Amino acid sequence: MILRAKYLLPNSLQVIENGALVIRGSQIAEVGTYEAVKRGNDSEVRDLGEVVIMPGxxxxxxxxxxxxxxxxxxxxxxxxxxxxxxxxxxxxxxxxxxxxxxxxxxxxxxxxxxxxxxxxxxxxxxxxxxxxxxxxxxxxxxxxxxxxxxxxxxxxxxxxxxxxxxxxxxxxxxxxxxxxxxxxxxxxxxxxxxxxxxxxxxxxxxxxxxxxxxxxxxxxxxxxxxxxxxxxxxxxxxxxxxxxxxxxxxxxxxxxxxxxxxxxxxxxxxxxxxxxxxxxxxxxxxxxxxxxxxxxxxxxxxxxxxxxxxxxxxxxxxxxxxxxxxxxxxxxxxxxxxxxxxxxxxxxxxxxxLSLERVGKLEKGWYADVIGVAIPDDGQSVIQQILDESARIILAIVAGQVCFDHGAQRDN
Ligand SMILES: [Zn+2]
The missing domain is CATH 3.20.20.140 (Metal-dependent hydrolases)
Known part of the structure; x- marks a missing residue:
């Protein structure tokens, strides 16, 4: 599956606009812009829209x-x-x-x-x-x-x-x-x-x-x-x-x-x-x-x-x-x-x-523990918007399996 959203934060220092990641089995196979990830990959795309994808x-x-x-x-x-x-x-x-x-x-x-x-x-x-x-x-x-x-x-x-x-x-x-x-x-x-x-x-x-x-x-x-x-x-x-x-x-x-x-x-x-x-x-x-x-x-x-x-x-x-x-x-x-x-x-x-390995960042080869956070999209920095009172969780994935799914858009 390709998971796409307006923003992707693989870690605290990086913001990828129009970002996406490829989840294969329990792991992350690729992280980048949607264009780069989509090239040569015809997996099903789930587009979350005005949302931040970040580590769980x-x-x-x-x-x-x-x-x-x-x-x-x-x-x-x-x-x-x-x-x-x-x-x-x-x-x-x-x-x-x-x-x-x-x-x-x-x-x-x-x-x-x-x-x-x-x-x-x-x-x-x-x-x-x-x-x-x-x-x-x-x-x-x-x-x-x-x-x-x-x-x-x-x-x-x-x-x-x-x-x-x-x-x-x-x-x-x-x-x-x-x-x-x-x-x-x-x-x-x-x-x-x-x-x-x-x-x-x-x-x-x-x-x-x-x-x-x-x-x-x-x-x-x-x-x-x-x-x-x-x-x-x-x-x-x-x-x-x-x-x-x-x-x-x-x-x-x-x-x-x-x-x-x-x-x-x-x-x-x-x-x-x-x-x-x-x-x-x-x-x-x-x-x-x-x-x-x-x-x-x-x-x-x-x-x-x-x-x-x-x-x-x-x-x-x-x-x-x-x-x-x-x-x-x-x-x-x-x-x-x-x-x-x-x-x-x-x-x-x-x-x-907690001594968990390959958890806590979104990187190739790390576990696909991922959340989608709906943000106000009000011009503040993306991390500040995650901390905004109106931010809410819409999706949670653990080891590639969807555990919580609330109100996310679906495309393709
Ligand atoms: Zn206690």
């Missing part, structure tokens, strides 16, 4: 199993209150979880995401992902703070991986030790060894709140209260006395290529440590707003050379799973970010963060 968006951090949690969580900006509600609303009904994940996938694709990094904590939806048309990295999540619970956490991650579907072009199993306030260093090291020996991506929640920083520094505050409320012993644990980033480095995680969700509170020393590592930071702008955090250090991270990606987080702390909405919000709230940088954050940087 990468949602680097979400929890699709929480898609139906919106009404179960009372709004609060205090993270530990929110987390406590989430723990009390743990779901063990596989049909319920499946339906949440299915709806979450549908919303993700309609919002322009062709790749998703999804945290999987209930242990029931990996097969739903495997059968979905979206490219997914499923991070099996485990927790375990005390020695007894660490033992349970080891078994949980072993069981998840043993029952996981096999990796294929669209499905990648991965591991996620949850967070430093819920997961022991022993369990982190166990997950790291699993990731290293099997080549699995690894994600963790890090430096999300000031409470987490206090807890690691002195063992006091809201997280100490939360552990106590859930009967979790801190007896055999001593606070690291340093920042979450330094502590994760000491555990050995940063030597790998971890995806670090949030990183909302960072010192200059933390940023230096991250810049010297292979880590990716997944910033979730609207979830950040939901919890009324201080402004995110995204500009400082990018300046320091850290790979930053973007996630929606879940509907338990966001009002949509649309990556296009997330993009627009980011552009409206982060003046310091040029449009081409925002484009990179949600395409190539996200792909790098």
């Amino acid at each position: 968006l990468v949602n680097a951090h979400t929890h699709l199993e929480l898609t139906h949690h919106q009404d179960l969580i009372q709004r609060t900006s205090r993270f530990t209150d929110w987390l406590s509600q989430l723990i009390r609303n743990h779901k063990s009904d596989s049909e319920w979880v499946d339906s949440a994940v299915k709806d979450g996938i549908e919303m993700s694709v309609a919002g322009g995401a062709t790749s998703v990094g999804d945290i999987h904590g209930f242990g029931m939806s990996a097969h739903t992902h495997k059968n979905s048309p979206v490219r997914t990295v499923v991070f099996f999540e485990t927790t375990g703070f005390s020695p007894e619970r660490t033992h349970i956490g080891v078994k949980r991650i072993d069981d998840y991986l043993a029952s996981s579907p096999q990796k294929d072009a669209l499905f990648q199993p991965a591991v996620s030790p949850h967070a430093l306030y819920s997961t022991s260093a022993t369990l982190y090291r166990y997950c790291l060894r699993l990731a290293q020996s099997r080549g699995l991506p690894l994600c963790t929640h890090l430096s999300e709140t000031k409470d987490e920083i206090e807890f690691l520094a002195s063992g006091t505050g809201a997280f100490a209260d939360l552990l106590k409320a859930f009967g979790i012993s801190m007896k055999e644990w001593t606070p690291s006395g340093c920042s979450p980033i330094q502590h994760l480095k000491d555990i050995g995680i940063l030597e790998y290529r971890p995806l670090l969700a949030h990183c909302n509170y960072l010192t200059e020393a933390d940023i230096k440590i991250l810049a010297a590592s292979n880590a990716t930071v997944a910033f979730c702008p609207r979830a950040h707003h939901y919890f009324h955090h201080d402004s995110h250090p995204i500009c400082r991270l990018i300046k320091a050379g850290v790979n930053v990606a973007i996630g929606t987080d879940s509907l338990a702390s966001n009002w949509s799973l649309s990556m296009l909405d997330e993009l627009k919000y980011l552009a409206n709230t982060q003046d310091g970010l040029p449009p081409h940088t925002i484009f990179d954050l949600v395409t190539i940087n996200g792909a790098r963060g």
